[in-house]
Amino acid sequence: MEDYFDPNAGYQINELLIANKKNRSNDDVILITSNDMSPFHKNVDNTKDIYFENETGAKIIRLEVKFKYSSRIIMKNLFNTINKLNPDIVYLHGIGDFKDLRLLKKKPKYTVVRDCHMSWVASKNRFRKLYYKLFKLVFANIINNTDKYKKIFALGNEEYQYLKLIGIEDHKISYLRHGYNDTVIFFDPDGRKEIRNKYDFKHKDIVISYIGKFNDSKEPDLIFDIVERFLHLQEDYRLIKLLFIGPKEDKYMNKFNMKLDKMKDKLEIIVDDSKKYSDLKRYYSASDICIFPKETTLSSIHAQICGCPVIMENHISNQERVVNNNNLFVPGDFSQAAQILKKIIDEKEYIKNNQYLRALSDREYGKQIVKIRDLANGNER
Structure with a gap:
């Protein structure tokens, strides 16, 4: 699940989906995202979504935005949509947004993993110190002491530091570093x-x-x-x-x-x-x-x-x-x-x-997609 998605971009979520196809996976992979393309200065282009689906084998579901504050959004019927799909694993991109409120409810039937891509240069909100304390107080204990989030991936060392700051313990953190897909990015x-x-x-x-x-x-x-x-x-x-x-x-x-x-x-x-x-x-x-x-x-x-x-x-x-x-x-x-x-x-x-x-x-995404699939199968590396 990704709040904002551009099928023509080269972000980690794009590359992981491409890597999944490259590994000849038989998994049914579905990307749920919003119909908000404002971060990319463009509008949704259904033709480009369909092309991406054909190239990767992943299905894209776009939902309307119900509420937006700064860059954080709530998508209409997000978790109802997920429940109807009956997935084995749900990868929620990012942490520290409205989706964390689901931690206050009972554990879902599917495995949930999240990642952290926050760097200090991007953390500029003037209320951030108060937010860190609130997250640590309200959500961190639930994350650390339950399986509501199976793992939280740190995409790098700064992201690991950020997770520690908001109270996440080491046993819940694993690395899934920023990288590249060698079928798409190479010297030509x-x-x-x-x-x-x-x-x-x-x-x-x-x-x-x-x-x-x-x-x-x-x-x-x-x-x-x-x-x-x-x-x-x-x-x-x-x-x-x-x-x-x-x-x-x-x-x-x-x-x-x-x-x-x-x-x-x-x-x-x-x-x-x-x-x-x-x-x-x-x-x-x-x-x-x-x-x-x-x-x-x-x-x-x-x-x-x-x-x-x-x-x-x-x-x-x-x-x-x-x-x-x-x-x-x-x-x-x-x-x-x-x-x-x-x-x-x-x-x-x-x-x-x-x-x-x-x-x-070692940052090639084909190697990293294996780690996500292992979590879905109940195995950890």
């Missing part, structure tokens, strides 16, 4: 040629990319601040090209476009629309370096699997995802980020090889 040499030809990038050009959302949380405009400082460090930057791809929030784009106008006379810059998740490997493969200037993102793993060194803020979650921690900069220190960019170029770290793939191979 033909795709590299196609995309670089599409944008008229030459063989020697060094393409610096951002592939993700354009909004006030991810702030891809900060890349201009980094690159502007880099230009003062680099005498010859004619080979540097910037590529931005992703869905755009209209209000945010005013800020982005102001910086774009100031920079476009200095460098070749291409800003393109979002692409299908299944095509993203071609764009990562065509890139040489990726910069994600704010917070954290699963895209950092995808970029590295396709051979790109990644520059990001120095957070705990990024320390475990970015293979070379020397490429992490102090948040807000764009001069340091510019120095890292120069180092990567001077030392030719952007030359494609398998170093990142080797380091991240």
Whole structure:
């Protein structure tokens, strides 16, 4: 169960469903989600839902939103829908929302697992400390001392810390780390040629990319601040090209476009629309370096699997995802980020090889789907 779902995205839930099909599972897999697509700046497209169903073998059920507060929602008839399906296991994505109220009722017949994907940089609510105390007081004891939630998966070390903070004990926590699907994300040499030809990038050009959302949380405009400082460090930057791809929030784009106008006379810059998740490997493969200037993102793993060194803020979650921690900069220190960019170029770290793939191979989702299936069968690893 996922509150918000985009069939064209590359989030963990998408990849787990793809991995389930890859493993030739005979399970009946059903995704229950809402008809709210506002986080993706788009509307529900039934054609894309059907295509995803055909590709993965999973069925999508979309429910109306009954109540919404901030990003947390209550879906109409959610648990009645689940009960009618009579499942063996229910995976509720996320924790700390209205669905936790079900803990106050009797244990359902099916196994329930949840996950935690909260990172400290995303935990900004001013009432969060009060919330932590309330969750620990009301819900944590039920979780720890009953089987109403069989397991809660931590998607990383920060998520583990968060679960401990809200009172979840170790015997209830297991890891299901952010990762990738090797049938969808991999270095694609033909795709590299196609995309670089599409944008008229030459063989020697060094393409610096951002592939993700354009909004006030991810702030891809900060890349201009980094690159502007880099230009003062680099005498010859004619080979540097910037590529931005992703869905755009209209209000945010005013800020982005102001910086774009100031920079476009200095460098070749291409800003393109979002692409299908299944095509993203071609764009990562065509890139040489990726910069994600704010917070954290699963895209950092995808970029590295396709051979790109990644520059990001120095957070705990990024320390475990970015293979070379020397490429992490102090948040807000764009001069340091510019120095890292120069180092990567001077030392030719952007030359494609398998170093990142080797380091991240244990995160492949095909290996992780087995853990979920074992829980459904009453086995734990």
